[in-house]
Amino acid sequence: MAKRFVAPLTDSEQQTLTSAYHHGEKRALRRRAHAILLSDKGHTINQITEILQVRRDAVSRWLKQWEASGLDGLIDKPRSGRAPVLDANDHQRLQELVAEQPHQIRSLQARFQEETGKTVSTVTLRRALKKNDFSFKRIRHSLKARRDETDFRNTQGLLKALHQREDQGEHELYYFDESGFSQSSSVPYAWSPVGKPCEVTAYSRSRRLNVLGFLSRAGKLVYHSVTDSVTTETVIDAFDQFADQKDPDTFAVVVLDNASMHHSKAFRRKIVEWMSQRVYLIYLSAYSPELNLIEILWRQMKYAWLPLSAYLSFEHLCDEVHRLLDGYGTECTINFE
Template identity: 40%
Template sequence: MKTVLPITDGAIRETLQIARSHGPTPYVRERAHAVLLSSRGFPMAQIADIFEVQYQTVSRWLDDWEDYGIRGLYKTHDGGKKPIYNSEEELRIKELVAKEPRRISYVQSKIEEETGKSASKTTIGRIIKKLGMVYKRLRKSCKHKRDEEQFQRSKAALKDAQEAEDKGLINLFYFDESGFSQEPCVPYGWQEKGKQLRIPSVKSKRINVLGFMNRSCELFYYPVIGSVDSKTVIDIFDYFAYQMTAPEYGGDDRYTVVIIDNASIHTSKAFRARIDDWILEKKMIVLFLPTYSPELNLIEILWDKAKYEWIDILSIVNFRGFEKEVKRVFDGVGQEYMISYA
């Protein structure tokens, strides 16, 4: 019958008693308690019954105690199986994953070819996680198409504009539009194992939301059912410019700067023809972002939040209900729904 030797050292016994009561994890507390019981002559079968584990598990706990002492209470105690790859080889695995993020089989075969060492996909995955990488959806990007020098100039100019806004010299808003429909935009969600959560999906009319938003989550939004063209955008800019200067809307005489992307309805001749009028008549300046630079338009975050987090698609049964839900969410921006642009 395997038992640990009686613990006669008072300091070690006190350490085990503290670990039993206040160890950092349940695993450590169990092991410390098991060692104390074994030192008092409790057989392994009885200890296994107490902790509701396998007999072999208790045997391993006691072996670790005999081999490693206090370190044996922890899952990592510098013992056990030697790692397959050294630190340099693990970093090479990370490089290979960065090259082929979707093909772990490629990483597996390539590292075996280079080192002569083989490992399962599970082991490779565990190494990847240890190195700080996670498995998640890839995102499309157009960064390779943009003019990086122009992007950096615009980024610096935006920073200057934000500093002017912070000093109260200007109003700074970001404009864009986005479409919403009852066809769900949420491809992932937590679900019970073995069950499939189904989201109602129906063909519906589209609600286009055009919005002006600042970094304080002050939002002016205008829903449009149906198509949006340059005339629609111009009319909304006219109304927004009026709101920013009219006393009844809390307007003032500061210049308002609006950041906008290069969508075709924003760069049409009719829209551009109004820009000088907005400057002269309403103190509203329109600044265009460089192409392929959506991350500079902060209102893009609003659309993602609304579509993927805030709109309760599960409770909607018809288009009227969908309209109310869209209105509820956008009315709540700045109060119930906030975005931190810090």
Template identity: 40%
Template sequence: MKKWVKETPKNLGAVQEKIKKKWDIIVSKDTIKRILKCLGMKWKRIRSRVGGKPEPELYKHKKQILKALKKLSNSGAIDLRYLDESGFCLTPYVPYGWQDKEGLEGFESSKSKRINVLGLLNRKNELYSYIFETKINSEIVIKFLDNYVQKIDKMTVVVLDNAPIHRSKAFQKKIVEWQEKKLKIFWLPTYSPQLNLIETLWRFMKYEWIEAQAYTSWKHLVEYVENILKNFGKKYTINFA
């Protein structure tokens, strides 16, 4: 039964049919749910799949450096910022299904019209962001950092992943120029979104702060996203322990 549920984690009706076919027994969904709980499974959101695993030694090394950078940031010596892009669409799809307690991977979000956000966040809930209705490419990220570097007054370290738009030739050519203006880039190891603090902001926005009525129209969705970004650090905050 556990194997069948993992094959169709959102459809207990299919499990009912297999039970009847296998053992000629008719059971209710409530009975199946009680059995699943006894088997250590629970109904919860299915997490997005990460495409692979980071190289262990590099991951450990990068994590140690991040820890040191965090201490420097806490002391005020530097400003440690986390950069990332995210998109919001009119489909409020938060997939849930019966899973083992450690979780189930495999969900990939569908594509639709999106409002895209590019942000730089630190642990003090200070956010620098822009909204785009176009796809975010390397040129946009470069302009975003060019604008931001004009605002900094201390050494700033920007943490970001290895997405192609962050590794383009045009982006690489800007690194020395940004360093001269007190902005350094810190690359995360591959497949390590959990090390990028701003991922927490995207989760809060998508699963807690954007209310159901935001999805009634494109205009409402844009207004909700803009309002959260505008009031982040005041009305909307995250406790980064």
């Protein structure tokens, strides 16, 4: 068998094989054509095996296929393979759903799964939308250009010192912020047909669960949630509850941003009262949201931890948000080290 060769090639066959070897669409066809050309030049099966780094039985099979069917015998035939996850009706329904909810793919994913009973990953959905000529573009906003870099660096140094003192047991350090959860996204990006940007007069309004949280690096989370708008009174209530439930013998330092509610007259009048309860406030430098560690918690909840079922209704959303908040530190946590 090692001395077996193909029958001498005609000029036409040599031209066909040479073309397939140099210009074949698939690597497999190019390699098989090369094998036939090598055999025609007197190379044995063992030598071809060494040259192409393939198994001996593969080379032998290619020679037989060439002799039986010519070039057609070297071309892979279509295979049935695994049935696609999404059929034509699914693709049509996806286009309808994305027209209804262009901003939030997880809401779309939840609706699709509920309607069809098909469990489809976000990656598969994105691939399907791109296959149907949809693109996903996001407008990114940055406050970096508006901040004072010297003040920003000084705040970084202050936070580092506060972390060190917390590690030494001098106080507990918390990061405070408010965040809203809703079924529709307020971020200005959406799925739309390629070349036809999504244009809307305003984003649709949906009910919103507002959470006011105090987060420590040690895994402690104290939160206050409302479905009404967040006002100065709401923030004061959250701080009052925080001060009442903390250990009275422990100093607590709370880091917060410069939202107008945090500088209102009513809020500032309460600062001395909270200090008497050993709660001290530290304001971040302006336009520095990346210094507030609780922002990481909001991102994790919205983009990683909330299950698809949370987006099916506002009641589901509230239940899941509260479940995550109540389980923080045990069921889910963030490593800030």
